[in-house]
Amino acid sequence: MTAIQRFRELHQQDEPLLIGNVWNVQSARAYEKLGYQAVATSSSAVAFSLGYEDGENMSFDEYMYIVERILKSITIPLSVDLEGGYGKTVEEIVSNISRLVEAGVVGINIEDSVIIDGTRKLLGTQDFYEKLNAVILKLKERDIDIFINVRIDPFLLGVDHVIEETINRMKIIEEVGADGIFVPCITEVRDIENVIETSNLPFSVMCMPGLPDFKTLKSLGVKRISSGNFLNGYIYGQLETALKAIGEAGSFSPVF
Numbered sequence: 001m002t003a004i005q006r007f008r009e010l011h012q013q014d015e016p017l018l019i020g021n022v023w024n025v026q027s028a029r030a031y032e033k034l035g036y037q038a039v040a041t042s043s044s045a046v047a048f049s050l051g052y053e054d055g056e057n058m059s060f061d062e063y064m065y066i067v068e069r070i071l072k073s074i075t076i077p078l079s080v081d082l083e084g085g086y087g088k089t090v091e092e093i094v095s096n097i098s099r100l101v102e103a104g105v106v107g108i109n110i111e112d113s114v115i116i117d118g119t120r121k122l123l124g125t126q127d128f129y130e131k132l133n134a135v136i137l138k139l140k141e142r143d144i145d146i147f148i149n150v151r152i153d154p155f156l157l158g159v160d161h162v163i164e165e166t167i168n169r170m171k172i173i174e175e176v177g178a179d180g181i182f183v184p185c186i187t188e189v190r191d192i193e194n195v196i197e198t199s200n201l202p203f204s205v206m207c208m209p210g211l212p213d214f215k216t217l218k219s220l221g222v223k224r225i226s227s228g229n230f231l232n233g234y235i236y237g238q239l240e241t242a243l244k245a246i247g248e249a250g251s252f253s254p255v256f
Contacts, residue, residue: 054229083109122159149178155184187212
């Protein structure tokens with residue numbers, strides 16, 4: 001069994017896959033130490049750590065360097081948040097995915113929104129279909145195997161008729177032969193119930209205020225749970241708190 005096949009199996013087990021979102025070697029090793037079955041990069045956390053804003057502002061080569069360092073430092077599977085693909089053409093996106101597979105990455109997230117002039121916007125439904133279908137067809141032509149988890153952003157962006165828009169995009173994902181569906185910012189039990197029953201693909205959610213607990217998500221049929229950039233933000237918030245305490249104490253005693 002290949003690592004990618006094993007990663008697919010993790011999305012079919014009874015317990016949802018709690019996947020650790022990482023941005024460097026230290027964070028990835030922490031998850032592995034605690035027994036997590038797999039990790040995935042948070043593109044925004046990686047970007048912030050390199051001094052960039054989210055939205056494909058870092059180069060793919062810079063991203064690949066971080067990915068390769070993580071891969072060399074852990075033994076559990078790594079998936080990569082590819083945002084919109086880090087390429088303007090299908091050929092560029094497929095080339096990037098090929099590099100990830102050659103390095104040992106088992107999965108990607110690719111999303112249906114783009115950032116234009118600092119604002120995130122959904123791709124049109126037809127544009128989304130054509131892009132995703134072309135990428136997957138090209139991967140199959142080249143016999144490139146990787147778990148493709150497609151992120152759709154109607155809930156993240158708060159669009160009108162959000163349930164209908166989400167379901168329409170989920171149908172596209174299933175039609176083109178992707179492996180999983182990821183809907184960030186969906187939190188209400190009824191909303192999850194309404195959309196999850198429309199597809200047979202593994203369904204992923206992300207931590208948010210108000211997200212149900214893991215037991216409830218399991219009962220709803222959720223197969224993967226991630227934390228996005230939130231733990232990165234939490235950790236550096238704690239660092240600021242510690243630094244303030246050191247300054248107020250006039251010593252390093254708060255650290256010890």
